[in-house]
Amino acid sequence: MAKLLYVTANPKPMELSYGLQVGEYFINEYKKVNPNDTVETFDIYNENVPLIDGTVLSAWGKLAAQAELTEEEAKAVGRMNEILEQFLSADKVVFATPMWNLSFPPMLKAYIDNLVIAGKTFKYNEQGQPVGLVENKKVLHIFSSGGVYSEGPAQSWDFTNPFLQSILAFIGITDYSVVRVEGMNAFADKVDEIVAASKQKVEEVAKTF
Secondary structure, three states, X not given: OXXXXXXXXXXXXXXXXXXXXXXXXXXXXXXXXXXXXXXXXXXXXXXXXXXXXXXXXXXXXXXXXXXXXXXXXXXXXXXXXXXXXXXXXXXXXXXXXXXXXXXXXXXXXXXXXXXXXXOOOEEEOOOXXXXXXXXXXXXXXXXXXXXXXXXXOOHHHOOOHHHHHHHHHHOOOOEEEEEEEEOOOOOHHHHHHHHHHHHHHHHHHXXXX
């Protein structure tokens, strides 16, 4: 029995988000294929996700110096540890994210900052090179965008999927795939066709993920 963590990064209700609709469709198809697996959902916009701020930086400095933390500092790093441990305990992770202004929602970056922790998910070797410490984990990115960025003249403007794939590879996760839900604004008359095609793709992925 495996554990799948479903991470959503869109504050919209599902009926207004094509990406979330495709994500939910994937989860339902996955459960049909893997009825004994555990599925946990982490809705970034409805969870307490600490930012790397003055409190967190102060706490990290004190931890390195083995100094006592304030109550606020202890609470922040404790929550970060909870988020990281949930992520590490999953065998598979599915991200459902939109593109906003050529990049990702800011709270997705905040979530990732809770995962990329020196000494826990990566380290530096004797040559000073970073080495990922997270092994044997699969990731699927269900990625929605109003325009088409998988190919064509706007391809170089996609800073979302390449970042997520790169930062996960940085911590050791290289079993990564993406299903795009793209072009809904650019081709508004084809929305139903676009969403249906994306659902068909994730249905196929669910069979082997």
